[in-house]
Amino acid sequence: MKAVVSMEYDIIEKVNEVAAAGGSLEDRLERAARLFAEEFHFDQCLFFLAGSGGALKLAAASSGLCTTGVLCYGKGEGLPAVAMEKGGLVEAQKEPGRAEWEGVPDPGLEGVSTALVYPLGGGGSFSGVVYLKARERTSLSPARKDLLKVASLQAALMIRNAVLLEDHRRAHAELLAMQEKLASSEKLLALGDMAATMAHEIRNPLLSLGGYAARLKRQLPSGSPGLVYIEKMSQEIGRIEKIMNGIIRFLNDNLAELKTDDLNCIVDEALDIFADEFSAHGIAVERRSVHAPLTVLADREQMKIAFDNIIANAIQSMEKGGALKVVTSRSGDFAVAEVSDTGGGIDPEHIGYIFNPFFTTKKHGTGLGLPIANSIITRHRGGIEVRNEGRGASFTIRLPYSGAASVSSDLLPAEAGRVV
Ligand SMILES: Nc1ncnc2c1ncn2[C@@H]1O[C@H](COP(=O)(O)OP(=O)(O)OP(=O)(O)O)[C@@H](O)[C@H]1O
Ligand SMILES: [Mg+2]
Incomplete structure (x- = not known):
């Protein structure tokens, strides 16, 4: 008997292994779906995760039934909505001659006789549902239902951790991007300082050059062919001076008191x-x-x-x-x-x-x-x-x-x- 009990609880350990394994959340949910279907003797297990606007999207499914039915349940649709609203397990059997399950239509249950839905999470905050389907009429003993709840809770924790990890990764990437931006703006600041210093340093010898050109111009006799060149030199010096003054003004971030x-x-x-x-x-x-x-x-x-x-x-x-x-x-x-x-x-x-x-x-x-x-x-x-x-x-x-x-x-x- 002891051996049977420990076998029963094997699933807890197996879900733990799946949760701890590497890989994407989708891969791990797919392994968990296979495990749930096998351990609880259902033909198929699906995990639906909550998306935007309260919709539930299929995240993973074990094979077993030829059709997975619907890929997405809108807010308030199908058996998943019934389970989420109840905040607990919903077990439903196909009633002969009735299209509805627990009073609601669910297009995902074609060819199914027994459906079991359990919300993932707790305290009114659910990250999705685990959905088990069987072709034949079947039911779980109260002990097996408890086991399903524990295993589902583990799956919910796995999902929560994956979401937190994703958030953490995103925040980390944003932080790195910000650090990079900061480093480049510091570089730009340093570059600005360097340009301002250079402009100042260039401006002084430039003023001397302008002065010498003017002196030379005065000393050359009028009509001298060299005068044209000196004139051009003065113009170019003036142009560089204008650029240097502009750079100094542009980089000057001091305003006198407003x-x-x-x-x-x-x-x-x-x-x-x-x-x-x-x-x-x-x-x-x-x-x-x-x-x-x-x-x-x-x-x-x-x-x-x-x-x-x-x-x-x-x-x-x-x-x-x-x-x-x-x-x-x-x-x-x-x-x-x-x-x-x-x-x-x-x-x-x-x-x-x-x-x-x-x-x-x-x-x-x-x-x-x-x-x-x-x-x-x-x-x-x-x-x-x-x-x-x-x-x-x-x-x-x-x-x-x-x-x-x-x-x-x-x-x-x-x-x-x-x-x-
Ligand atoms: N009022 C305007 N009408 C037409 N184009 C203009 C006018 N103001 C600016 N621009 C355009 O914008 C450009 C940049 O102007 P900006 O004042 O920064 O430099 P610039 O006038 O070319 O050179 P600088 O100011 O050193 O003489 C000009 O070259 C010109 O093409
Ligand atoms: Mg201008």
Whole structure:
């Protein structure tokens, strides 16, 4: 008798072995399904696992019946739903002349006389069901039913562990990806520091070179053939100097203390600088401020650099004249400046790149003007957007309106400008 009892309980050990074995959850469930069918003398055993929206999906099945029936039970469908709702074992026999099992139809029971479903898990939280089917009428003794419950509980633990392991693996992979990102952003920071140092180091000898070229130019008699070369040298030196200054500005992430300011005044000062150029190029300026004052927290000098770059681009796009419209207003929590020109706009193929450092379509451009403007604006917790509108390009600059929201002076890293 003792030997029989221990044989009966063999299944516990066997399920343990399956649970501890390597391989995918599906493989282990398939082995468990074969084991359950064999040990409980049913023709087939299936494991259904809970998916999204309360549906149950077939995860593994032993062979035995030529058909596995349905592959998925929707929420509340078939005998599995009855077992889940009951939170316990459902044993059903086919009633002659009746299509329903325990009052519900179950298309997975064609050719079956006895069905047994047990929910996997406990405490109202089920990860699925184990489903046993037999062609003939059969039933389990109370002791065997208890054994089925224990074996099912083991299978439920195996599933739970597999899900936890999967979650753990995913979290680990995410952590590794984040670490990699961090390492590369640290590298970028180091690269930025290096570029800034290099730009500073190059700028000083460059200034000397410019000085020597100017001295040489003064010493050469007029009409000397060498003068042309010296002129070209000076131009190239000036160009490198412009690039170096641009790099230094772009990488400079220090803003002086932010002060309460009026965006209207900042824009007006930036426009004033270009007064001569506007008349030289025949550009008519329309300036409108809808709300005043437009209180913002700003580093005025830096914000002026941002507007300088945007206005300079507008002028360069209207060398033969046009109209520049600058409107400032308040929109919700933002003070907004809109700078629009009639210079032909930006090629749609280029518009996605114009905030990238060194992107330029100009012969003597550095491609740093807009990246500098974008970096300054985003460090003010603002944003810049561009779109082609009318006959030209239109840039919208937003800064937090300091009276409307609690604005901290913590600065944000620069983000990419937006094309709308
Ligand atoms: N108002 C505009 N109209 C048409 N194209 C523009 C306008 N503003 C910017 N762009 C396009 O965006 C590109 C990048 O502008 P960005 O100011 O960054 O560099 P750049 O003007 O080429 O060079 P730099 O600013 O050093 O003179 C320009 O080369 C031009 O193609
Ligand atoms: Mg520019």
